[in-house]
Amino acid sequence: MLAGIALTLVSLWYGQNHGLMPLEGSEESLPIDSLFNLMMTIGTGLFLLVQGVIVVAVLRFRRRQGDLADGPYIEGNIPLEILWTAIPAVIVMILAVYSFEVYRQIGGLGAMDHAMAHAQPQPQMARLAGAAIAAPLAEASPTSLADAPSPEPVLSDATYQLPGDGPYEIQALGLQYAWIFTYPDTGVVTGELHVPVGREVLLKINAQDVLHAFWVPEYRLKQDAIPGRPTEIRFTPRTAGEYPVICAELCGPYHGAMKTRVIAHSPQEFAAWMQEQQVASASGLEQAIATADPAQRSVEQILAPHIESLGISPEVLQQLHPPMVHAHAS
Amino acid sequence: MTTQTPTQSTPARSHPEPHQETTWRTYFSFSTDHKVIGIQYLVTTFVFYLIGGALATAVRTELATPEVDFVSREVYNGLFTVHATVMIFLWIVPAGTGAFGNYLLPLMLGARDMAFPKLNAVAFWMIPPAGVLLMLSFIWGAPAAGWTSYPPLSIVTNPVGEMIWILSLLILGTSSILGAVNFLTTILKMRMPGLGLNQMPLFCWAMLAASALILLSTPVLAGALILLSFDIVAGTAFFNPTGGGDPVVYQHMFWFYSHPAVYIMILPVFGMISEILPVHSRKPIFGYKAIAYSSLAISFLGLVVWAHHMFTSGTPPWLRMFFMIATMVIAVPTGIKVFSWLATIWGGKLELNSAMLFALGFVSMFVIGGISGVMVAAVPFDIHVHDTYFIVAHIHYVLFGGSVFGLYAGIYHWFPKMTGRMMNEFWGRVHFVLTFIGFNITFMPMHKLGLEGMNRRIAEYDPKYAALNLVCTVGTYILAVSTFPFIFNAIWSWWKGPKAGDNPWRALTLEWQTSSPPPVENFVGEPVLVTEPYAYGLNGSTPGISLEPEATPSPAT
Numbered sequence: 001m002l003a004g005i006a007l008t009l010v011s012l013w014y015g016q017n018h019g020l021m022p023l024e025g026s027e028e029s030l031p032i033d034s035l036f037n038l039m040m041t042i043g044t045g046l047f048l049l050v051q052g053v054i055v056v057a058v059l060r061f062r063r064r065q066g067d068l069a070d071g072p073y074i075e076g077n078i079p080l081e082i083l084w085t086a087i088p089a090v091i092v093m094i095l096a097v098y099s100f101e102v103y104r105q106i107g108g109l110g111a112m113d114h115a116m117a118h119a120q121p122q123p124q125m126a127r128l129a130g131a132a133i134a135a136p137l138a139e140a141s142p143t144s145l146a147d148a149p150s151p152e153p154v155l156s157d158a159t160y161q162l163p164g165d166g167p168y169e170i171q172a173l174g175l176q177y178a179w180i181f182t183y184p185d186t187g188v189v190t191g192e193l194h195v196p197v198g199r200e201v202l203l204k205i206n207a208q209d210v211l212h213a214f215w216v217p218e219y220r221l222k223q224d225a226i227p228g229r230p231t232e233i234r235f236t237p238r239t240a241g242e243y244p245v246i247c248a249e250l251c252g253p254y255h256g257a258m259k260t261r262v263i264a265h266s267p268q269e270f271a272a273w274m275q276e277q278q279v280a281s282a283s284g285l286e287q288a289i290a291t292a293d294p295a296q297r298s299v300e301q302i303l304a305p306h307i308e309s310l311g312i313s314p315e316v317l318q319q320l321h322p323p324m325v326h327a328h329a330s
Numbered sequence: 331m332t333t334q335t336p337t338q339s340t341p342a343r344s345h346p347e348p349h350q351e352t353t354w355r356t357y358f359s360f361s362t363d364h365k366v367i368g369i370q371y372l373v374t375t376f377v378f379y380l381i382g383g384a385l386a387t388a389v390r391t392e393l394a395t396p397e398v399d400f401v402s403r404e405v406y407n408g409l410f411t412v413h414a415t416v417m418i419f420l421w422i423v424p425a426g427t428g429a430f431g432n433y434l435l436p437l438m439l440g441a442r443d444m445a446f447p448k449l450n451a452v453a454f455w456m457i458p459p460a461g462v463l464l465m466l467s468f469i470w471g472a473p474a475a476g477w478t479s480y481p482p483l484s485i486v487t488n489p490v491g492e493m494i495w496i497l498s499l500l501i502l503g504t505s506s507i508l509g510a511v512n513f514l515t516t517i518l519k520m521r522m523p524g525l526g527l528n529q530m531p532l533f534c535w536a537m538l539a540a541s542a543l544i545l546l547s548t549p550v551l552a553g554a555l556i557l558l559s560f561d562i563v564a565g566t567a568f569f570n571p572t573g574g575g576d577p578v579v580y581q582h583m584f585w586f587y588s589h590p591a592v593y594i595m596i597l598p599v600f601g602m603i604s605e606i607l608p609v610h611s612r613k614p615i616f617g618y619k620a621i622a623y624s625s626l627a628i629s630f631l632g633l634v635v636w637a638h639h640m641f642t643s644g645t646p647p648w649l650r651m652f653f654m655i656a657t658m659v660i661a662v663p664t665g666i667k668v669f670s671w672l673a674t675i676w677g678g679k680l681e682l683n684s685a686m687l688f689a690l691g692f693v694s695m696f697v698i699g700g701i702s703g704v705m706v707a708a709v710p711f712d713i714h715v716h717d718t719y720f721i722v723a724h725i726h727y728v729l730f731g732g733s734v735f736g737l738y739a740g741i742y743h744w745f746p747k748m749t750g751r752m753m754n755e756f757w758g759r760v761h762f763v764l765t766f767i768g769f770n771i772t773f774m775p776m777h778k779l780g781l782e783g784m785n786r787r788i789a790e791y792d793p794k795y796a797a798l799n800l801v802c803t804v805g806t807y808i809l810a811v812s813t814f815p816f817i818f819n820a821i822w823s824w825w826k827g828p829k830a831g832d833n834p835w836r837a838l839t840l841e842w843q844t845s846s847p848p849p850v851e852n853f854v855g856e857p858v859l860v861t862e863p864y865a866y867g868l869n870g871s872t873p874g875i876s877l878e879p880e881a882t883p884s885p886a887t
Contacts, residue, residue, distance in 0.1 A: 020781045032710045039708065043701040050697045053672045054690055063612070063679040068836075071613035071678040073867030080673070081617050081666070088665040092658040092704065099708040100651055106710060108647055210483040211577060213642060213717060217783030220714040224642045226578060227482060228571035231644040244792070248642075248717040248785045250476045251483060253403035256788030 007048045015041025025218030025243050025264065027236040028106040032220045035102045042091060106221075107200075107234045160186070160275040162267065167202035167234060170195070174205070174212030174225035176251055177258035188277040193245060193262040196270035200236045213249035216262050222248055237264040360455065362447035363850060367454050368433025369748060372741070374454075375425040378461050379734075382416035383810060385409050390772075390806035396793045406789040408472030408491065412464065415477045415495065418591065419502045420461045422733045426598035427506070427544070428454065430740055431513050431537050433748065437841035437848060438531045440522025440857040445515035453508035460501035467494040476787055478584060481569040481577045485561050492562055496555045503548045503555075506594075510544035513537050522840075524859040528622070531839050531863045532615060535622040536601025539629035543590045543597070546633060551587030554580055578643055585636035593632040595729060596696075597625055599736030600667055603689050606743045607671055609837040610686040611678030614864040617670040624663035631660045641712045650709050657707035664700055668693060684758025688739035691766055695731025699724055702777070717787075720780025726773045738765070738816070745823070746830030750846040753827060757819040764812030771805030839863045 015037050024030055061071075162168060163185050170193065171182040181193045195201050205214055207225035214233065215222040223233040247258035265273060356366055357373070389409050392400040401409065432450065436443055444450045467473060473495035475484035484492055517538050521530070557568040558580060567573025569580040600621075608615045615621065637645050637653040645653075671693050680686065702724040706712045715721060738761075745753050775798040780786075784795050791799065833842040840863070844853050 020778055022782050032714060035708060036705070036711055039705045039711065043705065046701055047697065050668065050672065051694055053676065054694055057672070057675045057678075058680060058682065058690065061611075061675065061678050061680050063681050067679060069612075069679070070867040071611060073614060073865070074616065074673075074677070075614050075864075076617040076620070077673070081620050081670075084669040085620075085662060085666055088662050089659075092661050095704065095708060096655045096658050099654060099710055102708075102710040103647070103651070108650075108709065108713075210486065211480055215717075215783075215785065217714070220710075222642050222713050222716055224644060226571075226644060228574075229576065229578065229644060244783065246783065246785050250407070250480070250717075250787040252487065253407055253474070253789075255407075256398075256403070256785075256790040 003052065007045055007052070010048065011041050011045035014044045021220075023218050023239070023241075023243075024220075025216070025237065025239055025241065026221065027238050029218065029220040029238070031102045031105045035098060038098065039095065042095075160271045160278065162196060162199060162271065167200040168196065169202045169204065172203050172205045172214055172225070173208055174214065174247065174251075175208035176210065177247070177254040179212075179214070179245060179247075179258075179260050183274070183277075186274060186278050188274065190277070192260050194270060194273055195237045195262060195264050196267045197237045197240050197264050198267065200234055203233045203235070205231045205233065210251050211249045212247045212251050212258070215246045215248040216243050217246065218243040219262075224249055237262075240264050240266055240269075360451050362443070362451050364432045364436050364444045364447065364450060365748070365848060365852075367450050368429050368431075370454050371424055371432060371457070372429035372748075374457060374461075375421045375429060378416050378420035379425075380813065381465070382413050382421055383813065385413035385416065387806055387810050389413060390803040392789055393791070393799050394803040396791050396796050396799075398789045401789075403789045404471075404474060407474035407476075407787070408468065408488075410787060411473050411476055411479075411495075412467070415464060415473075415499070416461070417729070418477065418595070419499060420457065420464070422595040422729060422737070423506060423591065424457055424502075424509075425737050426595055426733060427513070427537070427540055428457075428509055430533075430598055430602060430737075430744070431509065431540075433744065434533055434841060435513060435516055435537060436520070437747075437844070437852055438534055438839055438863075439516065439520055440525060440840055440853065440859075441516060441520040442851040442853070444512050445520055446512050449508050450512050453505045453512070456501050456505040456508075460498045460505070463494055463501075464498040467491040467498075470494070478581075478588070479558070480584075481558060481561060481575075481580050482571060484558065485570055489562050493559060496559045496562075499555055500552055503552050506544050507548050510541040510548075513541040514545070517541075522857050522859060528619070529859065529862060530622075531601075532604035532618065532621055532625075533598070533601035536597045536604070536625050539625040540594050540597040543594050543629050543632060547587040547590040547594075550583055554583035554587075557583075578640070581640050581643055582637065585639045586633075589636040589639060590629075590632045592728065593628055595733050596736075597628065599692070599733050599740070600625065602736055602740040602743070603671060603692055604667075605839065606685055606689045606739050607674045608864045608866060609743070609835045609839075610681045610683065610689070611675045612681075612866050613674055613678035614862075614866050615670070616673035617666070618864065620666050621670050624666045627663040628660060631656060631663070635660065638707055638712070641709050642716050654707055654709045658704055661700065661704050668697060668700070683742070683755055684753065684762055685739050685742035687759065687762040688735050688742060688765075691762065692732060692735040692739060695727055695735055695769070699727030699729075699732055702727065715780055717785055718780035719776040719784045719786055722786050723773050723776035723780060726769075726776075730773070731769060735765070738762075741820070743835070744841075745820070746834050747841055747846050747848070749824045749827070750830055751823050751827030752830045752834060753823040754819050757815045761812060761815045761819065764808060764815070768805050768808030768810075768812050772802050772809055773805070775799075775801050838865060 018037075018040050020040075021033055021036065024033060169184055171184060172193070173180045173182070178191060179193070181190050182188070183190075193203075203214065203223075205223055205225045207227045209227065211227070212225040213222055214225060216235075219235050219237075221233055221235050223231050225231065242261050242263050245260045245262050247255060251258060356363075357370055361367060361370075388401065389406070392398070392406055392409075394400075398406070432444065432454075435441075467490070470490040471488040473479065473484075473491040474487050475492065479492070479495065517530070517534055521527075527535075557566075560566040561568055561570045561575065565573075567575040569575045569577050571577060604615055604621055635653055635657040637649060638657045641650055641653075675690070682690075702720070706715060706721065706724060742753060742758055745751075779795055779798050779802075782795070784791055830846050832844065832846050834846075835842065840857060841848070843857070
């Protein structure tokens with residue numbers, strides 16, 4: 001009985017204090033972590049129960065030297081067997097219902113219905129899917145940018161505003177070994193993903209050559225990029241900062257080097273950034289293509305144009321860093 | 331207790347046909363004796379286990395530092411691809427089903443041999459060429475698309491290596507199917523008179539469930555691989571999106587086999603654990619029928635959960651929910667087994683020899699893999715950890731902490747029967763301690779690495795993961811070292827070990843009632859069923875009763 005109480009308390013404590021997960025960067029990460037905490041609590045309890053029984057049995061029930069007698073003849077115990085069938089059954093049903101609810105909360109059900117209902121690929125994606133490598137992309141993209149929902153003629157002093165309602169749509173294209181992000185409302189193209197904090201983002205994902213997967217550990221979200229079969233993912237950035245975007249599906253020898261960043265800005269900073277990008281969108285495209293060559297990629301190179309175009313001072317950059325520092329330390 | 335009685339001579343100690351005595355040459359011949367074939371399987375697959383382990387050591391050496399410094403990225407991808415292929419298709423599947431299934435089934439069922447002895451030999455002799463073929467692929471560039479070999483990457487990477495991989499797997503799959511036909515027929519048709527299905531040792535139930543899975547799922551993998559090979563060599567577009575194919579269809583076909591494959595790898599080991607724990611606890615197995623039928627339940631459920639490997643592949647949401655619930659339900663029959671094993675050892679008289687240590691280690695480690703298995707079944711959580719080191723940790727807790735610990739337990743337990751000699755206990759325990767420590771140092775930190783954001787199948791990683799990765803690599807070296815005491819112990823004991831006698835464990839299942847090693851046709855005379863296989867604690871509990879069962883007259887053969 002005492003052992004049972006101790007086991008329960010330890011499980012409850014460890015379920016909340018395991019410290020295994022990175023920073024919670026998106027609204028979706030909160031319910032997912034709650035689910036993980038519950039599973040850790042149950043898992044810790046079960047782990048301690050089983051290991052405890054084994055350890056106690058080994059200590060208490062060792063055969064004495066020279067004792068050749070058998071143990072008691074116990075073939076089973078029906079009530080006990082029903083109990084340990086029923087309790088796990090109830091636990092997994094609770095976990096299944098809870099997982100279902102979390103999945104609904106993070107928009108998994110709605111998002112994929114949408115993808116199924118509108119299975120036809122984006123026009124730009126369709127063109128790119130046939131292209132073999134990054135080189136044709138340079139020719140294909142400018143024309144497709146012209147097709148993009150006509151960007152307003154940008155005056156240098158016009159202020160950019162996020163489109164009114166619904167999730168903010170961004171297109172992601174995975175290719176060996178980089179991501180290219182297109183913002184259809186402005187036609188801006190980048191190699192890093194910029195998102196506004198507090199606004200739901202709808203990322204429409206496609207792949208150019210082989211399978212890739214878009215993963216931001218801090219957002220707890222992952223979606224494969226499949227050539228010829230568009231997928232999508234929704235998330236709402238919660239905290240400003242820079243987080244790694246990792247390719248999580250084996251895509252070739254440089255799979256481990258296929259990394260970029262998601263930069264979550266406050267809405268004002270995002271608007272300012274976007275406005276600068278609109279002026280220099282062509283150079284943004286070139287930079288995005290340059291990232292296709294892993295040999296040329298370095299964090300400094302990728303960041304440099306953004307720092308210039310945004311006019312960010314080093315102090316601001318420092319402010320953006322703390323979440324990353326936290327992630328490193330955890 | 332089950333036992334056989336002789337009609338003419340004293341049982342078990344006389345070899346009726348001494349001129350057919352097995353010598354070392356027999357093991358290199360096209361023998362149709364199920365015991366020879368079982369040992370052929372075991373030794374061959376263990377050699378491949380060592381090769382797979384060497385590949386794993388190379389992989390971990392590369393991962394000791396965040397930079398790519400030990401092998402090139404291309405070679406690295408080949409190393410982990412072949413490592414996984416060898417461990418699954420050339421070690422755990424053929425060792426669990428082929429080696430122990432072949433050796434034990436006829437003995438436990440009181441049969442003279444398998445139903446189709448020649449087919450059995452053919453199934454074994456397909457394995458060495460398939461394995462050598464796979465190793466030769468390193469000459470032309472090893473397959474480098476992962477053991478899952480997802481297109482389009484598998485279509486455009488190292489086509490020669492990829493085709494060798496496909497050919498090798500087709501041969502191994504065929505061998506596996508032939509074996510399963512043999513096991514099923516033997517279990518259903520070759521049981522001794524009076525041995526009903528519900529009197530069979532639990533290993534036979536587990537083999538029944540595993541064989542059914544092999545027969546139902548392996549042909550689908552063969553189909554997927556053949557279509558994939560057409561895409562590679564003939565330019566077809568079954569899975570190639572540039573021609574309108576769908577790479578996700580391959581994933582469905584691949585996992586329709588490869589998820590059941592996990593149960594093909596773990597079910598025979600479940601069965602072995604259900605044999606080993608009662609013997610060394612001196613107590614009947616707890617809940618015979620629950621364990622027997624839960625094998626069938628796992629086998630059935632194992633067929634309908636494959637898409638839980640594809641939660642991020644654009645699978646429709648209602649299907650994700652179905653596969654999530656079906657996957658979680660597997661925890662129920664698996665839990666029944668674990669709790670029944672715990673109840674079996676509780677209150678027994680545990681003999682903590684090497685076989686028992688590995689069996690208890692199996693239960694202990696497998697539970698961790700089972701817990702993380704329920705976790706990754708939950709779709710929202712799986713979306714975070716899919717294709718990360720959390721998954722790497724999970725599969726190794728199931729397949730190494732589970733299957734390999736169980737296979738070691740089986741080897742220590744049945745070595746006296748197979749060779750007639752005892753293994754050295756001291757070095758067996760050294761082997762266990764090193765394996766247990768090395769295994770946990772290697773794989774426990776991977777849970778944290780995966781949760782924090784380290785993806786799998788990468789040769790380079792963020793320097794913030796360097797410390798834990800170094801720990802994993804050190805653990806791998808301990809694991810590598812841990813095999814040496816076992817290898818020397820096994821070779822030395824086979825050659826010079828003390829004589830085991832027929833039944834050194836005072837066990838009640840039928841294989842222990844014949845001589846060690848058993849004669850060519852297993853039993854002298856016709857075996858007759860006297861009582862259940864796990865009746866420890868009955869009959870006054872004296873070893874004499876167990877060793878010298880009451881002889882019952884039986885009709886002449």
